[in-house]
Amino acid sequence: MAKQGVVPDALTQPFWDAANEGRLVIQHCHACNRLQHPPAPTCQQCGSKDHLAWQEMSGRGTIYNYGVVYDCPVRLLQQDQPFNVAVIMLDEDPGIQMYLPPPGHAGGCASPWEPVSPWSSRRRPTAKRSPSGRSSASPSGLSRTATRAEKGAHNDPQHPPASLYRTTEGLGLWEHRGKVAAVGVGHSPTARRWDGTPETCVGAWSILALRRAIADAGVSPDQIDGWSSTR
Amino acid sequence: MTTTGAYWPEGAPVPLDVVNAFHPTSDPLDGIAKLSAEWILQNMPELTNIQFVMYGPRCMSHAIVVAAQAVGAGLTHTCLVLKSWHNFEGRYYQGGANAQDAIDGTSAISRLWGTPASYGTAVQFAEYCRKYGKTHDMMAPFITNSRRNGLLFPEGYWAQHRPEHLTTEDYLAARWIAKPANLFDNDIPIMVSAAYLFTTPERAKDMQQKPVYILNHASSRATPGVSRPRWRKSRRRPPRPGASSMRGGDHRGGSLL
Numbered sequence: 001m002a003k004q005g006v007v008p009d010a011l012t013q014p015f016w017d018a019a020n021e022g023r024l025v026i027q028h029c030h031a032c033n034r035l036q037h038p039p040a041p042t043c044q045q046c047g048s049k050d051h052l053a054w055q056e057m058s059g060r061g062t063i064y065n066y067g068v069v070y071d072c073p074v075r076l077l078q079q080d081q082p083f084n085v086a087v088i089m090l091d092e093d094p095g096i097q098m099y100l101p102p103p104g105h106a107g108g109c110a111s112p113w114e115p116v117s118p119w120s121s122r123r124r125p126t127a128k129r130s131p132s133g134r135s136s137a138s139p140s141g142l143s144r145t146a147t148r149a150e151k152g153a154h155n156d157p158q159h160p161p162a163s164l165y166r167t168t169e170g171l172g173l174w175e176h177r178g179k180v181a182a183v184g185v186g187h188s189p190t191a192r193r194w195d196g197t198p199e200t201c202v203g204a205w206s207i208l209a210l211r212r213a214i215a216d217a218g219v220s221p222d223q224i225d226g227w228s229s230t231r
Numbered sequence: 232m233t234t235t236g237a238y239w240p241e242g243a244p245v246p247l248d249v250v251n252a253f254h255p256t257s258d259p260l261d262g263i264a265k266l267s268a269e270w271i272l273q274n275m276p277e278l279t280n281i282q283f284v285m286y287g288p289r290c291m292s293h294a295i296v297v298a299a300q301a302v303g304a305g306l307t308h309t310c311l312v313l314k315s316w317h318n319f320e321g322r323y324y325q326g327g328a329n330a331q332d333a334i335d336g337t338s339a340i341s342r343l344w345g346t347p348a349s350y351g352t353a354v355q356f357a358e359y360c361r362k363y364g365k366t367h368d369m370m371a372p373f374i375t376n377s378r379r380n381g382l383l384f385p386e387g388y389w390a391q392h393r394p395e396h397l398t399t400e401d402y403l404a405a406r407w408i409a410k411p412a413n414l415f416d417n418d419i420p421i422m423v424s425a426a427y428l429f430t431t432p433e434r435a436k437d438m439q440q441k442p443v444y445i446l447n448h449a450s451s452r453a454t455p456g457v458s459r460p461r462w463r464k465s466r467r468r469p470p471r472p473g474a475s476s477m478r479g480g481d482h483r484g485g486s487l488l
Contacts, residue, residue, distance in 0.1 A: 003343060005333035012336035038340045065361070067346070067353040068410035073324040074345030076332065082407070085344045087354055099344050174447040176303025181435040181442030184428035187386040191422040193318045194263075198252035202317040203262025206424040207275055210311060213426035218439030219309060221277035224428070226307025227268050227284045228298035230291065230314055 001080050001101070011039055014054045026096060028055035037096045061088040061098065184219065186212025237319045237420060238327035239264040266315050283307040290314075291425065298429045299445050308434060312427040318420040324348060346409065353412035360411065367411045371399040374415055388421045 008016040018025040026035050029043040031051040042049040066086035072078050083101055090096045188205035198204060214221055245259045253262055254273040261270045268284045283306050287293030291314035298312040324347070328334050334342060360366060378397040381389045389395070397415065405414040435442035 006336050006339040007333050008336035016336055065354045065358050067350050069346055070407040071347055072345040073329045073347060075330045077345040085346050177446050178444050180299045180302045180429055180445045181432055182427055183430055183435050183438045183440050183442050186426045188424040190388040190391050194422050198249045201249055201263050202266055202315045203253060203270060206266055206313055206315045209424040209426040210313060213428045217428045222279050224278060224309045224311055225280050225282045226301060226310030227281050228294045228310055228312045230287050230294045
């Protein structure tokens with residue numbers, strides 16, 4: 001199964017180096033005693049970059065679930081469609097997931113919850129080799145506190161703080177129930193594709209929708225002090 | 232910061248007439264293939280008092296959640312919410328880095344297996360089916376009814392351009408995209424922007440519309456994870472104009488299987 005080659009960058013070089021040696025390493029924050037993946041320059045919980053180190057995993061995990069890719073956007077993989085892609089939870093921390101094609105034909109891969117070895121020696125990605133540290137520390141007892149640091153996170157518009165999401169079961173009443181009101185809505189026209197004119201580019205249509213929402217609410221624009229969109 | 236949509240066509244020149252029709256940011260494709268708050272603020276001079284800016288990842292629902300939480304927490308009292316989609320020539324998410332022989336190591340960690348945009352939802356749905364003994368064809372009534380409802384929405388694409396009902400047979404015969412998600416389980420790439428305004432009940436009293444109160448919200452994840460690829464910044468970055476996204480490397484022998 002031909003796929004795209006990997007050009008390691010500074011952040012991921014140890015990950016791919018280890019992969020070429022048949023090992024799986026995951027970033028570990030010693031301060032939080034927590035694994036994180038994909039790798040990031042800093043711990044996504046405490047913000048530290050000094051306490052991050054690569055820790056070797058057993059390479060074993062459990063298939064959480066899988067889907068069958070029939071319409072792949074990556075050109076090199078299209079010749080092999082359809083193919084399975086499984087979500088695999090690592091034994092060391094089920095919160096860390098890897099995406100890998102599991103054994104079996106498309107649509108008939110191993111059963112969910114069946115233990116697999118996602119990092120066997122025949123599944124090595126291509127990457128430049130270089131010496132890398134090898135940790136033997138046990139990952140057992142890792143903290144599994146979720147996602148990003150909340151302290152000051154709202155100052156980073158790229159990363160909404162974890163408190164903005166409600167991702168656990170048994171949520172109960174929302175603490176802001178009845179304290180937030182939608183008072184205006186605005187839409188642009190629609191089209192299947194952009195016609196190349198300034199009047200219909202996504203920026204122009206967004207301005208149109210925003211001004212319609214403001215007018216719909218009957219609010220003065222200078223009273224608006226917040227902005228939320230997608231990235 | 233980016234809108235959802237297709238990559239800027241490979242090798243296509245930046246349309247300077249469009250760029251120069253607005254007050255651009257440092258990225259000439261801002262306002263065309265992406266949309267930052269900075270671009271909006273530069274081109275909407277009437278917004279003079281924006282103090283809080285936040286981007287939710289990817290979907291409209293996230294932008295709404297962010298705004299609702301921010302207003303509820305007092306981070307902003309009157310908040311604009313925007314979601315835009317753009318679509319160019321070519322197919323969704325094809326081209327750009329996806330057409331190259333190699334990708335950078337950070338992108339490869341989550342993108343190496345080329346899962347379509349609907350893959351995450353498909354996996355969630357597969358888990359639901361497994362857990363509750365359901366099957367994909369059971370979605371047909373919901374999907375056909377959704378199209379029926381969509382046609383009642385005059386601002387929507389289907390009502391404006393393709394006023395066609397969807398039948399159960401249409402749905403069940405559609406090709407798979409990421410099984411168990413087929414073509415009609417996916418959205419259709421279009422050009423559109425939608426905006427909302429959220430505020431506090433106190434301020435809502437002075438506005439002309441009867442307020443609609445948000446009572447609750449919940450988020451979900453495909454897996455019970457603490458780390459998701461959606462946090463990554465580079466996932467949908469369009470190629471810089473005139474720059475090759477080919478970074479070398481060799482895909483031969485790169486199979487993980």
